[in-house]
Amino acid sequence: MLYLNIIIQNIDQWVYNSLYVIYLITIIGTILVIVSENRNPVKSIAWIVVLLFLPIVGLVFYFFFGQEYRRQHMISRKGKRKLQQLIEDPDTDLKEISLSEESKQQIRLAYTLGKSGLHTGNEVTIFTNGKEKFDSLIEDIKNAKKFIHLQYYIFADDKLGNTIKDLLIDKAKEGIIVRVIYDDVGCWKVKKHFYNEMEAAGIIVRPFLKVTFPQLANKLNYRNHRKIVVIDGKIGYVGGMNIADRYIDGVTWGIWRDTHIRVVGSAVYGLQTAFSIDWSFTTRELLSDNLYFPPVPHTGDINIQILTSGPIGEWKSISLSFLKAISNAKHRIYIQTPYFLPTESLTKALQVAALSKVDVRLMLPERSDSSILQLASHSYLTSMLKAGIKIYFYQNGFLHAKSITIDEEFSTVGSTNLDFRSFDHNFEINAFIYNKEFAAQMRNIFLDDQKKCKRITLKSWKKRPLWNKICESVVRLLSPVL
Numbered sequence: 001m002l003y004l005n006i007i008i009q010n011i012d013q014w015v016y017n018s019l020y021v022i023y024l025i026t027i028i029g030t031i032l033v034i035v036s037e038n039r040n041p042v043k044s045i046a047w048i049v050v051l052l053f054l055p056i057v058g059l060v061f062y063f064f065f066g067q068e069y070r071r072q073h074m075i076s077r078k079g080k081r082k083l084q085q086l087i088e089d090p091d092t093d094l095k096e097i098s099l100s101e102e103s104k105q106q107i108r109l110a111y112t113l114g115k116s117g118l119h120t121g122n123e124v125t126i127f128t129n130g131k132e133k134f135d136s137l138i139e140d141i142k143n144a145k146k147f148i149h150l151q152y153y154i155f156a157d158d159k160l161g162n163t164i165k166d167l168l169i170d171k172a173k174e175g176i177i178v179r180v181i182y183d184d185v186g187c188w189k190v191k192k193h194f195y196n197e198m199e200a201a202g203i204i205v206r207p208f209l210k211v212t213f214p215q216l217a218n219k220l221n222y223r224n225h226r227k228i229v230v231i232d233g234k235i236g237y238v239g240g241m242n243i244a245d246r247y248i249d250g251v252t253w254g255i256w257r258d259t260h261i262r263v264v265g266s267a268v269y270g271l272q273t274a275f276s277i278d279w280s281f282t283t284r285e286l287l288s289d290n291l292y293f294p295p296v297p298h299t300g301d302i303n304i305q306i307l308t309s310g311p312i313g314e315w316k317s318i319s320l321s322f323l324k325a326i327s328n329a330k331h332r333i334y335i336q337t338p339y340f341l342p343t344e345s346l347t348k349a350l351q352v353a354a355l356s357k358v359d360v361r362l363m364l365p366e367r368s369d370s371s372i373l374q375l376a377s378h379s380y381l382t383s384m385l386k387a388g389i390k391i392y393f394y395q396n397g398f399l400h401a402k403s404i405t406i407d408e409e410f411s412t413v414g415s416t417n418l419d420f421r422s423f424d425h426n427f428e429i430n431a432f433i434y435n436k437e438f439a440a441q442m443r444n445i446f447l448d449d450q451k452k453c454k455r456i457t458l459k460s461w462k463k464r465p466l467w468n469k470i471c472e473s474v475v476r477l478l479s480p481v482l
Helices: 002-036 041-053 055-065 077-087 101-114 130-142 159-173 192-200 268-283 317-328 344-355 371-378 381-386 420-425 436-450 458-462 466-476
Strands: 119-127 147-152 177-183 204-208 228-231 235-239 255-257 260-264 302-309 332-336 359-365 390-394 397-399 403-406 410-414 428-434 453-456
Touching: 101 302, 101 317, 101 410, 101 428, 119 130, 119 436, 130 159, 130 228, 130 235, 130 260, 147 159, 147 268, 159 177, 159 192, 177 192, 177 268, 192 204, 204 268, 228 268, 235 268, 235 410, 235 428, 260 268, 268 302, 268 428, 302 317, 317 344, 317 403, 317 410, 317 420, 317 428, 332 436, 344 359, 344 381, 359 397, 359 436, 371 466, 381 390, 381 458, 403 436, 410 436
Parallel strands: 147 177, 177 204, 255 397, 332 359, 359 390
Antiparallel strands: 119 260, 119 302, 147 228, 228 235, 235 260, 302 428, 332 403, 390 453, 403 410, 410 428
16 A cells, blocks of 8 residues: 555656646747747737746736737738729829928838828818717718728627617618628627627628637737728728717716717728728628729818738838827827827837927826726836926826827827737727818817816826835836736
8 A cells, every 4th residue: 555655656746747847848938939029028028027927827828918920911912902903092192292291201101011092182070079979970871872881899789889780780771781890809798699680680790800719719819999980982980989888978987088080082992991901801801892992082181091000910000100200290299098008119209209399298097997007007107207298187087089199280090099009919090190270170179188187297296105106117017918
């Protein structure tokens, strides 16, 4: 019996040692993979720290949230060329357009990064609250004659969601082509019958990057955060608002302050192209028929580029274009964002601008819908304040707007937050707008919001509780992987 116990103990010890060696090899192998990917050093170090100090949890998190897919393609080169032929305007000559040299540099950069052409002659309406945006969208859906393409990160099964759903069903019954893309993770709480009801009425509904185990479990981190609507190829919507009641009703502590735009003109081609690429990625069907890119007359004088970015592809188009715009600033930079976890390059660009006596203003929500992200955001503010950046906390509710206005001519509105997730992990879309009157509108909106803010000074910020500072510093270590 004693002999048997010794054998069992030896087997147990051998199994333990074997599992330990396999575990060490797995950890070391994962670290080597992270290092070999040559990604952002800050991000690599963050993952290595997680793996070393929380090895089991770290492995699980890396499997779900840490792997890179930038070398993959969403659409074939042939398909992309086909779409490009439909949307490029051979008559657009930057030499003939009255824009600053800084704007022309940005336009050329965006085209080089992602073939994002400049669309002239557009009309744009700005919405700063959900009621006005959705009243307008509902009216446009009712008037649709040929097709409706709708894509949202969140399409909730609530009062607003059901209103939109019922309208889409009515249009499908009229013979209008209706396609819907929703993000699978963004809509996890939505029951399947909500989408099944749409499909039963003839609407083509597809989840983006559906998470099924185990095949796509490691893509859980890569979400489609875009908000796009295209109606008849002539009207488009893009911005920060999803389809959910809170975008109209607000939150318990105030209004939901957001920014969205309605576009009429050839810039809708850019929105349709983004939708077509996402649709192709999801269904392998390329929407390249002339029906989706009809002739569009000039209806205004606003110049627009539609930029997309994501974890797939060679360049981070939106992030790099933000950097270029900030670097070009001469007088002022006004930023609104719900989350502020800037990359090192963005941090330096904003600090350099402020130190050069550019009027840099950053507006954040005083109270966030994510305490973790708010702690991480706050960890960056001391260095911003030291550089002379003016920081404002919006107090009238939750600020979810994602916009930048620079000098007299440039503005951008879209789905992109100023954080690692938007720059590295999410599929995002922004309208880059080159027009003095539109920039003046955006500047006035910022200044009006500023009246509902509390300005944060370096002196007062240093006096916040020590416990807050400690928590912010700890969470900041994980900010590249949040």
